[in-house]
Amino acid sequence: MNLVRSELLKIRTTNTWWLFGIGALVTLALAFLVNAVNADISLTGGQDLEGVPADQAEQIRATASEVYQAANLFTSGQYFGLLFVLLLGIIVVTNEFYHQTATTTFLTTPQRTMVVAAKLVTAALFGALFWLVTTLLTIPATLIYFGVQGWDAHFGSWDVTRAILLNLLAYVLWGIFGVGFGVLIRSQIGATITAVVLYLVGTTAANLIFFLLQQWLEWDWISKLAVIVPSTASTLMISGTELPGNPPQWVGAAVLIGYAVVTGAIGTMIMRRRDIA
Amino acid sequence: MSDGQWSPSAGTGQIVVSGLSKQYKNVRAVDDLSFTVEPGRVTGFLGPNGAGKTTTLRMLLNLVAPTAGTATIGGRRYADLADPLRSVGAVLEASSAHKGRTGINHLRVICAAAGLPRRRADEALALVGLAPAAKRKFKGYSLGMKQRLGIAAAMLGDPQVLILDEPANGLDPEGIRWMRGFLKGLAAQGRTVLVSSHLLSEMQLLADDVVIIAAGKLIRQGPVDQVIGSMAHGTRVRVRTPQAAELTAALHEQAATVDTDEHGTLLVAGVDAPTVGRIALAAKVELHELTTERPDLEGVFLELTAGKADIR
Numbered sequence: 001m002n003l004v005r006s007e008l009l010k011i012r013t014t015n016t017w018w019l020f021g022i023g024a025l026v027t028l029a030l031a032f033l034v035n036a037v038n039a040d041i042s043l044t045g046g047q048d049l050e051g052v053p054a055d056q057a058e059q060i061r062a063t064a065s066e067v068y069q070a071a072n073l074f075t076s077g078q079y080f081g082l083l084f085v086l087l088l089g090i091i092v093v094t095n096e097f098y099h100q101t102a103t104t105t106f107l108t109t110p111q112r113t114m115v116v117a118a119k120l121v122t123a124a125l126f127g128a129l130f131w132l133v134t135t136l137l138t139i140p141a142t143l144i145y146f147g148v149q150g151w152d153a154h155f156g157s158w159d160v161t162r163a164i165l166l167n168l169l170a171y172v173l174w175g176i177f178g179v180g181f182g183v184l185i186r187s188q189i190g191a192t193i194t195a196v197v198l199y200l201v202g203t204t205a206a207n208l209i210f211f212l213l214q215q216w217l218e219w220d221w222i223s224k225l226a227v228i229v230p231s232t233a234s235t236l237m238i239s240g241t242e243l244p245g246n247p248p249q250w251v252g253a254a255v256l257i258g259y260a261v262v263t264g265a266i267g268t269m270i271m272r273r274r275d276i277a
Numbered sequence: 278m279s280d281g282q283w284s285p286s287a288g289t290g291q292i293v294v295s296g297l298s299k300q301y302k303n304v305r306a307v308d309d310l311s312f313t314v315e316p317g318r319v320t321g322f323l324g325p326n327g328a329g330k331t332t333t334l335r336m337l338l339n340l341v342a343p344t345a346g347t348a349t350i351g352g353r354r355y356a357d358l359a360d361p362l363r364s365v366g367a368v369l370e371a372s373s374a375h376k377g378r379t380g381i382n383h384l385r386v387i388c389a390a391a392g393l394p395r396r397r398a399d400e401a402l403a404l405v406g407l408a409p410a411a412k413r414k415f416k417g418y419s420l421g422m423k424q425r426l427g428i429a430a431a432m433l434g435d436p437q438v439l440i441l442d443e444p445a446n447g448l449d450p451e452g453i454r455w456m457r458g459f460l461k462g463l464a465a466q467g468r469t470v471l472v473s474s475h476l477l478s479e480m481q482l483l484a485d486d487v488v489i490i491a492a493g494k495l496i497r498q499g500p501v502d503q504v505i506g507s508m509a510h511g512t513r514v515r516v517r518t519p520q521a522a523e524l525t526a527a528l529h530e531q532a533a534t535v536d537t538d539e540h541g542t543l544l545v546a547g548v549d550a551p552t553v554g555r556i557a558l559a560a561k562v563e564l565h566e567l568t569t570e571r572p573d574l575e576g577v578f579l580e581l582t583a584g585k586a587d588i589r
Contacts (some may be wrong), residue, residue, distance in 0.1 A: 006390035013382040276340040
């Protein structure tokens with residue numbers, strides 16, 4: 001596919017990919033460290049659950065399983081990794097306007113739908129690549145860490161495998177969001193800052209709002225609605241075990257696919273109509 | 278490519294703009310514009326700043342959607358061309374490459390998308406004399422080098438139609454001369470060359486035909502000589518003399534028309550310079566200057582677009 005080759009070449013011939021790669025690897029190392037410490041606290045049973053509300057205590061106990069913690073470590077780096085993939089998807093689009101290469105791109109390929117499709121595929125491929133590299137690092141690291149601690153990582157069990165594979169899905173889908181986002185906000189700086197703020201602050205804020213609404217209205221299902229926040233959906237999707245009080249993993253996957261389809265479709269429609277001046 | 282004989286097998290390469298209009302919020306940038314551009318000739322597309330030249334070219338290339346009308350190249354809309362880069366090459370703005378990408382990689386990206394072989398990138402770069410700077414990043418290019426890279430990109434598919442928007446911008450005199458020879462050479466091979474510009478003296482040297490627009494409307498179209506010759510006044514004779522009144526009277530007797538400019542210089546029409554000299558000698562009038570003045574493209578252009586170049 002010529003257009004995808006061209007898009008991949010666009011990324012390879014600038015320094016974007018290795019800057020992002022370094023960023024993803026550094027944050028991966030940090031995330032792995034934090035998750036390892038969490039696993040240690042959780043699995044060595046050092047928590048004091050007295051005074052913790054019953055439903056929360058139940059959740060904490062559910063996370064204190066080898067499967068949950070192993071899945072969490074195998075998928076380390078997702079939190080920031082997804083952000084990098086999102087930004088890469090944004091840049092794949094906004095670069096064309098920032099560097100005024102959109103003219104050349106659309107002169108070469110007047111079929112704009114094809115161009116957007118190629119960008120979606122490219123962002124998805126880069127997401128998959130980021131997943132591959134981070135997973136190839138976290139698998140041996142987790143196995144070594146669990147081995148040293150004397151725990152079973154359950155590597156090869158369906159729960160763990162599912163978490164690792166759904167993590168791939170998350171990386172691919174976030175690349176697609178990035179492209180849709182970049183089309184909506186054409187300014188490179190504007191799109192980047194909005195995405196980072198929404199991702200880092202928006203997630204927390206949305207979860208807080210859902211929590212407060214639930215406390216206020218005392219409707220349990222409201223806290224489950226938090227899954228409509230994309231990053232919450234990603235986290236849910238890759239949890240190794242089903243957590244009490246949370247929707248099942250497939251709901252997270254469905255939400256993310258929904259967002260990817262919507263952003264991809266809207267992005268394509270806008271790009272088809274836009275005047276390139 | 279251009280050093281060989283280009284074969285006009287891919288169609289006529291005629292550009293036809295018909296009733297083209299573009300309405301922006303408050304401005305009708307292009308207003309019911311129609312003209313044709315013929316293969317084998319360089320056509321200058323002229324107009325004051327803001328006349329709608331760039332908008333017209335972008336509508337021709339499917340980058341901007343027209344409000345009304347059509348624009349075709351060889352009978353097809355740009356979006357319907359099976360292999361656009363092999364049919365049409367366009368140079369639209371100088372700064373259209375990623376600043377961190379090398380010149381050669383910029384061309385390779387386009388080759389990849391268009392399904393052209395990679396070596397075309399090297400060939401096109403050599404064609405515009407940019408091979409030594411192939412591996413330099415775009416941000417280190419001078420304006421002239423950027424223009425050459427743009428032309429290289431347009432030549433990748435060895436197209437039959439070339440469309441250039443203000444290609445002389447940023448070129449030094451040597452660069453402008455190179456471009457003139459380059460474009461004339463392409464037209465001589467039977468290709469269609471459409472060049473927008475506001476550098477009128479350059480256009481007079483380069484163009485065979487001109488299309489003049491102002492305020493989004495067609496003002497005049499035709500071969501350069503014809504457009505210049507169509508002006509009300511043809512050739513005039515400029516005369517400076519301390520005895521203007523006597524000479525004017527003598528010239529009137531010979532049915533010449535005489536205008537006087539603000540410095541008292543006479544502008545004589547209807548008779549040629551030797552005749553004016555003879556009349557002056559017969560009338561014993563002293564002459565300080567006797568010059569034939571031919572209207573040039575610039576004069577004609579300014580006259581044609583007078584009052585229509587306002588900011589809209």
